[in-house]
Amino acid sequence: xxxxxxxxxxxxxxxxxxxxxxxxxxxxxxxxxxxxxxxxxxxxxxxxxxxxxxxxxxxxxxxxxxxxxxxxxxxxxxxxxxxxxxxxx
Numbered sequence: 001x002x003x004x005x006x007x008x009x010x011x012x013x014x015x016x017x018x019x020x021x022x023x024x025x026x027x028x029x030x031x032x033x034x035x036x037x038x039x040x041x042x043x044x045x046x047x048x049x050x051x052x053x054x055x056x057x058x059x060x061x062x063x064x065x066x067x068x069x070x071x072x073x074x075x076x077x078x079x080x081x082x083x084x085x086x087x088x089x
Contacts (some may be wrong), residue, residue: 005029021077
């Protein structure tokens with residue numbers, strides 16, 4: 001995966017181990033490599049996939065929602081990781 005999307009293997013390892021949350025562009029690359037939408041990376045595997053009709057309007061909304069969700073998740077995870085780091089010092 002790392003080679004396919006142009007990041008280090010350590011970066012992927014940190015993401016998989018929840019030691020680092022990926023940047024938005026990295027999430028987009030991971031989703032593209034897996035041939036899924038970014039939001040699908042956050043759907044538990046035992047759930048039925050959501051299929052959204054491909055229209056320009058839906059694409060615009062999907063992009064906006066994806067960006068907002070990714071930013072919110074990134075900020076939350078980074079805040080949590082900062083708290084863990086402070087507590088472990």
